[in-house]
Amino acid sequence: MKTFANLQEEVIQKGLCHRCGGCVSVCTAINYGALGFNEEGYPQYKDVEKCIECGVCYMVCPEAAYEEEAFMKAIGWEPPIGPVLAVKVGRAISPEIRQRATDGGVVTALLVHLFKRGMIDGAVVAKRISPFKVVPSLVTSAEEVIEAAGFYHDVSAGVQDWSEKYSTFAPSFEEMRPAMVEKLKRVAIVGTPCQIHTLRKMQFFKVAPSETFYMLLGLFCSGHFNFDEAGRKKLEEIGGFKWDDIAKINIKDALIITLQNGEVKRIPLDEVEDLKRPACKFCEDYAAEFADISFGGIGAPDGWTSVIIRTPKARGAFADARRKTIEEFPLEEDPKLTEKVLETVKKATEIKKEKAKENKKKYLNNG
Secondary structure: OOOHHHHHHHHHHOOOOOOOOOOHHHHHHOOOOOOEOOOOOEEEEOOHHHHOOOEEEHOOOOOOOOOHHHHHHOOOOOOOOOOOEEEEEEEEEHHHHHHHOOEEEEEEHHHHHHHHHHOEEEEEEEEEEEEEEEEEEEEEOHHHHHHHHHHHOOOOOOHHHOOOEHHHHHHHHHHHHHHHOOOOOOOOEEEEEHHHHHHHHHHHOOOOOHEEEEEEEEEEOOOOOOOEHHHHHHHHHHHOHHHHHHEEEEEEEEEEEEOOOHHHHHHHEEHHHHHEHHHHOOOOOOOOOOEEEEEEEOOOOOOOEEEEEHHHHHHHHHHHEEOOOEEOOOHHHHOOOHHHHHHHHHHHHHHHHHHHHHHHHHHHHOO
């Protein structure tokens, strides 16, 4: 049985660790307490004497191919982007949600519906506290979901945050422990592809607290960025604006930055490739292939969300939310829109997979 020592050698030391926190989460959930995080958010031994070498941390890592064939078969994964039951384009009916959320607000609208229907009693979401800084948040009501979608205050002048790196990534596993403490039984989790991959592995291997996972909502992901002082200066130079001018950020086929004056800057992702979190350069999952349902703005008209429904549970939830909190794009205006969305997502996936393979050959000694 491989252990955390193998994770250190095969994943962390090679720069493949996504810092999703899954390994630490399962160790904590089982009450071993052998693992923790270092100052940069990477997992490490907190107390090696407490490690019983059970191997669960290795099993759930998205970069460890433990029983991969059995796992892929069990979840019904299909090439090239995972299972696809349906493709939709929608947006939140609520103008408030559309204004506060991103790309039509379907993720927020679906969570609101799940809460109102009593289908979930908790959700782990990302709360934005500045244009480039997000933190994980456990919410327990529809009202808190909406608040998290629009929560923002300028922390760029704060002494602590000024010295830290800004990041577009939220380590959602940090909120799994509070969910356990509060005895929540049906939790929806919104996450990036690497986080969703780990969560699905936890379910497959029946690792606590996966018995509380009701639905996994994945986000399309081209990669996430860290912006330290040097990174912020580079972004200012590329975009021709000042950091304090930024009002909003979105990542689609480009880094889309909306300034305080309403001007929109589109920065090609290739120009900020070196600012990506290290492991993102090796990640091959664009469309959150292991989620129940995946979302993103790519392929959809402005203000709308592209949706890939992957499981029967998600198909039922989305159908139930139609005309209550979610409205679908009128396909009579573009009858082939969903087909074009699917092809766009497939193309984005192909590009990300090819880029990741190139980077692995270039930077890793694994051939």
